[in-house]
Amino acid sequence: MSNFRENLRNELDFQDIKVKELSDRCGIPKATLECYLRTQSTEPSAENAIKIARELNVPVEYLVNGEETAYKFKKSNFSHEAQEIIRWVGSLNQEQCKAVLKLIQSFKNK
DSSP states (O other), X not given: OOOXXXXXXXXXXXXXXXXXXXXXXXTOOHHHHHHHHSTTOOOOOHHHHHHHHHHHTSOHHHHHHOOOOHHHHHTSOOOHHHHHHHHHHTTSOHHHHHHHHXXXXXXXXX
């Protein structure tokens, strides 16, 4: 089971969001967010976890324990094809995910 620190770091990397940007968006001091990201991290309050999840547009359960709920995909506006891509990406290693991200970004920039 993953932890808040890992899940937050992964989501920030995935969305290409800097800690300062998240701080500005959710009103949580940058130093506090950095504490959540340290190896010997502190856990956020429920209020802060909810603020962060809202700003990142992910379920708070995902940040807290890594649970990818079916709700996230069933209630989303993702097409069937996009849902299939998401499921496949979930099985890739970090290096493969980076390659896929670069490919997707190349489509976005065209």
